[in-house]
Amino acid sequence: MVVKEEVKQRTNLKHPVLNMQGISKTFSRVTVLKNVKIELYPGEVHALMGENGAGKSTFMKILAGIHQPDQNGGEIFYKGQPVLWKDPIDARNKGISVIHQELNLSPNLTISENILMGTKFPRNSLGMVKWDEVHERAQRVLDSMGSSLNPRQLVSTLSVAQQQMVEIARALSFKAEVLIMDEPTASLTDKEIMKLFDIIHDLKKQGVAIVYISHRMEEIFKISNRYTVLRDGEWIASGPIEETDPDHLVKLMVGRDLKDLFNRTKAFNPLRKKDIPVLELRNISDKKVVKNVSFKVYPGEIVGLAGLVGAGRTELVRAIFGASNLTSGEIYVDDKLVKINSPIDAISNGIAHVPESRKEQGLFLSMSVKENILMAELKKHSKSGVVRWKDVNATADRYIKELSIKIASPDQPVSNLSGGNQQKAVIARWLSISPKVLLLDEPTRGVDIGAKTEIHKIISKLADEGLAVLMISSELPEVLGISDRVLVMSEGRLTGELSRKEATQEKIMYFATKGE
Amino acid sequence: MKVNVQTATQSQGLHIGNIIHGLWNRLGMIMILLLLCIVLSFTAPNFLDTANLLNVLKQVSIIAILAAGMTIVILTGGIDLSVGSTVALSGVISVMVSSAGVNPYIAMLSGAAVGYAVGLINGFFTAKTKLPAFIVTLGSFTYVRGLAYVISGGYPIVLENETFKFIGGGSIIGIPTPIYIMLLVYIVMFFILKYTMFGRHIYAIGGNEEAARLTGIKVEKSLINVYSISGLLAGLGGVVLAGRLYSGQPTAGQMYELDAIAAVILGGTSLVGGRGKIQGTIIGVLIMGVISNGLTLMDVNYYWQLVVKGGVIIAAVLLDRLRGDSVA
Numbered sequence: 001m002v003v004k005e006e007v008k009q010r011t012n013l014k015h016p017v018l019n020m021q022g023i024s025k026t027f028s029r030v031t032v033l034k035n036v037k038i039e040l041y042p043g044e045v046h047a048l049m050g051e052n053g054a055g056k057s058t059f060m061k062i063l064a065g066i067h068q069p070d071q072n073g074g075e076i077f078y079k080g081q082p083v084l085w086k087d088p089i090d091a092r093n094k095g096i097s098v099i100h101q102e103l104n105l106s107p108n109l110t111i112s113e114n115i116l117m118g119t120k121f122p123r124n125s126l127g128m129v130k131w132d133e134v135h136e137r138a139q140r141v142l143d144s145m146g147s148s149l150n151p152r153q154l155v156s157t158l159s160v161a162q163q164q165m166v167e168i169a170r171a172l173s174f175k176a177e178v179l180i181m182d183e184p185t186a187s188l189t190d191k192e193i194m195k196l197f198d199i200i201h202d203l204k205k206q207g208v209a210i211v212y213i214s215h216r217m218e219e220i221f222k223i224s225n226r227y228t229v230l231r232d233g234e235w236i237a238s239g240p241i242e243e244t245d246p247d248h249l250v251k252l253m254v255g256r257d258l259k260d261l262f263n264r265t266k267a268f269n270p271l272r273k274k275d276i277p278v279l280e281l282r283n284i285s286d287k288k289v290v291k292n293v294s295f296k297v298y299p300g301e302i303v304g305l306a307g308l309v310g311a312g313r314t315e316l317v318r319a320i321f322g323a324s325n326l327t328s329g330e331i332y333v334d335d336k337l338v339k340i341n342s343p344i345d346a347i348s349n350g351i352a353h354v355p356e357s358r359k360e361q362g363l364f365l366s367m368s369v370k371e372n373i374l375m376a377e378l379k380k381h382s383k384s385g386v387v388r389w390k391d392v393n394a395t396a397d398r399y400i401k402e403l404s405i406k407i408a409s410p411d412q413p414v415s416n417l418s419g420g421n422q423q424k425a426v427i428a429r430w431l432s433i434s435p436k437v438l439l440l441d442e443p444t445r446g447v448d449i450g451a452k453t454e455i456h457k458i459i460s461k462l463a464d465e466g467l468a469v470l471m472i473s474s475e476l477p478e479v480l481g482i483s484d485r486v487l488v489m490s491e492g493r494l495t496g497e498l499s500r501k502e503a504t505q506e507k508i509m510y511f512a513t514k515g516e
Numbered sequence: 517m518k519v520n521v522q523t524a525t526q527s528q529g530l531h532i533g534n535i536i537h538g539l540w541n542r543l544g545m546i547m548i549l550l551l552l553c554i555v556l557s558f559t560a561p562n563f564l565d566t567a568n569l570l571n572v573l574k575q576v577s578i579i580a581i582l583a584a585g586m587t588i589v590i591l592t593g594g595i596d597l598s599v600g601s602t603v604a605l606s607g608v609i610s611v612m613v614s615s616a617g618v619n620p621y622i623a624m625l626s627g628a629a630v631g632y633a634v635g636l637i638n639g640f641f642t643a644k645t646k647l648p649a650f651i652v653t654l655g656s657f658t659y660v661r662g663l664a665y666v667i668s669g670g671y672p673i674v675l676e677n678e679t680f681k682f683i684g685g686g687s688i689i690g691i692p693t694p695i696y697i698m699l700l701v702y703i704v705m706f707f708i709l710k711y712t713m714f715g716r717h718i719y720a721i722g723g724n725e726e727a728a729r730l731t732g733i734k735v736e737k738s739l740i741n742v743y744s745i746s747g748l749l750a751g752l753g754g755v756v757l758a759g760r761l762y763s764g765q766p767t768a769g770q771m772y773e774l775d776a777i778a779a780v781i782l783g784g785t786s787l788v789g790g791r792g793k794i795q796g797t798i799i800g801v802l803i804m805g806v807i808s809n810g811l812t813l814m815d816v817n818y819y820w821q822l823v824v825k826g827g828v829i830i831a832a833v834l835l836d837r838l839r840g841d842s843v844a
Contacts, residue, residue: 321730323729323730343729343731344732344734346732347732353730355727355730360726360727361724361730362727363724363727364719364720364723364728364790365723365724366719366723366791367719367720367723367790371719371720375716375720375728375733376731378713378716378717382713385712385713385714386711386712386713387711387712387716429731
């Protein structure tokens with residue numbers, strides 16, 4: 001709180017460190033940004049918000065010198081002077097640093113080398129690198145962040161979160177005055193997020209202006225001072241964070257009234273628990289984290305699987321689907337013991353799996369939408385190995401309509417679709433096998449709010465039709481919004497079970513942080 | 517967004533530049549092939565004669581057969597360096613079988629079977645041990661050539677059987693037999709890639725192997741089949757070459773694997789996998805064949821031909837890359 005007061009005073013200074021006005025950008029005659037503006041003051045965290053495709057990243061790429069604005073497409077003032085970045089290196093040398101969403105590290109080099117990459121390494125008179133000095137310099141940057149990482153370690157040995165820290169250290173090593181953070185917490189655990197926020201507070205005190213891009217409302221209200229909302233490439237609103245609330249921001253972002261997030265109304269009736277469970281796990285363990293997990297899922301039920309990153313939820317679901325091996329335990333489908341050694345076994349038992357990262361594990365990016373939908377069921381649409389394209393087209397059309405996937409044509413490459421529509425295509429693929437159990441791993445990650453609600457509705461409808469759904473989600477509002485029952489994992493074990501009525505954010509967090 | 521870009525370029529109307537640009541986008545490598553033919557028709561004497569054009573097709577036919585198999589291997593994101601050596605081994609063995617007095621058709625089949633076996637081994641190790649295809653097939657590149665020398669004793673084995681010779685050196689209604697075989701291979705391969713589950717799975721595996729596995733596609737089985745087919749076609753190529761040379765030679769087919777890879781890449785297939793067409797490969801093969809033929813007609817010596825061919829490969833792919841960028 002004290003920090004916040006102090007910052008408030010600073011932000012009252014009349015001179016923005018960076019001021020972008022009337023920025024427009026066109027790619028091959030398509031306008032991506034139209035008359036967008038932002039003012040950044042020293043020592044503030046400025047939340048940049050908008051749905052996917054709203055133009056946030058293009059806007060930030062212009063700020064960082066990766067793209068140039070159109071001719072007469074606005075002006076950038078840095079410390080009061082009009083500037084035009086030649087390239088990203090130019091911008092970085094003048095004090096603009098970016099921490100990209102995707103990590104840009106060289107895994108086989110040391111932490112030091114990654115931090116100092118792009119600067120001149122200290123050398124002796126023979127031109128050989130003075131490694132001690134390199135490591136020392138890196139150490140100083142890491143110390144300033146309160147990080148205990150050893151600069152001589154190889155980046156490939158680090159966890160994703162630690163790599164994120166290296167990425168931040170690199171940005172800081174350039175004495176950034178403006179720092180852009182694009183979804184910095186996406187892969188961090190809660191503890192690491194707290195640490196990151198500490199670092200952000202320090203940076204604020206040092207007068208760094210931070211642009212913070214995130215889809216997580218909680219974070220934004222925790223650390224931002226002001227916000228700017230973009231929609232469809234246009235500036236919509238800016239203001240102090242105290243004068244807004246999540247509902248208002250969502251409304252600004254989607255441009256229509258959105259009655260909160262989707263809420264499952266027709267919840268699963270617990271009386272039906274007399275039914276036979278469609279999926280039952282008994283004492284499941286795997287090589288890495290999952291320890292002795294047992295639970296049942298009933299037809300028509302949505303079970304939310306909550307927990308911190310690294311709790312073993314993804315590993316558990318992958319093991320159920322046969323994507324990784326069990327070391328012990330039994331899986332029952334419809335009360336019958338089944339052996340699942342591969343995804344093929346799981347599919348033949350009616351289990352479907354929407355994986356965690358749709359681009360790496362779900363989609364065939366260069367193939368058409370219809371083939372992406374039908375890929376798991378080509379056999380049903382083939383005769384002695386020859387695909388019957390007529391059948392494929394008809395079935396694909398049906399799912400495209402059913403899930404209202406927005407596309408120009410079913411033959412369009414799936415890579416052209418927005419995140420939400422891509423995710424729907426993956427879900428459609430699994431509906432095509434008429435599954436009994438649907439395993440969802442972070443089904444709305446990186447999906448904008450409009451599509452998120454639609455996906456929630458689809459999941460809910462599928463459950464109403466009798467499908468059993470097991471959904472991993474790290475967003476508690478999502479878990480609370482659509483689960484009939486919530487299971488919580490921590491350190492590979494099942495630590496809690498809550499009914500829809502009992503479940504609250506606090507209780508889930510209690511179980512999620514409960515180590516054994 | 518891509519859709520918008522396309523409509524934007526289409527709505528530009530009748531500017532010549534745009535028409536050329538549009539044609540280039542759609543046809544790409546075919547344009548380069550046509551351009552080469554037009555240039556050569558002026559500079560190389562007799563280039564457009566039917567006899568010469570048939571000669572070009574005959575000359576490229578073996579590389580074309582290998583390149584068809586190479587296309588599906590590269591579509592899965594792999595590579596097959598062993599096909600040149602397989603040509604030699606298959607030629608040597610099938611001629612030896614024929615010399616032993618066995619029915620010529622069975623002799624020819626034995627050559628194809630040898631190729632299939634080599635491919636099966638490649639596929640097994642690539643799919644099951646997860647060794648990179650480059651390493652597995654580099655190994656077979658070497659040991660298969662070694663076997664060809666061991667079995668033949670290092671000398672060419674003369675082919676006596678006339679039926680066997682016909683497959684490489686004969687002709688039907690004036691068109692050399694290898695051209696028919698090449699056409700058949702491409703028609704079948706086109707059908708497989710476009711209309712069969714196996715073909716679509718090849719694209720899926722090359723595009724995203726992990727997703728393919730999680731979608732329930734039998735990735736290992738498909739990969740083994742892909743390498744087996746590549747081996748089978750190399751075996752077939754070896755039989756055709758032996759028929760044309762009237763002998764099985766342990767030194768045959770050297771560098772053929774690189775020509776086949778070059779043709780596939782010229783044809784627009786991505787080395788990363790998942791993207792490309794068999795139609796492109798035949799264009800790539802023809803570009804290489806037309807260049808060699810034209811330069812020979814122009815009396816350019818073989819050493820300089822190599823220099824030109826290498827330059828054309830890089831230039832053509834570079835041009836194709838530009839095309840890709842302008843659409844994206």
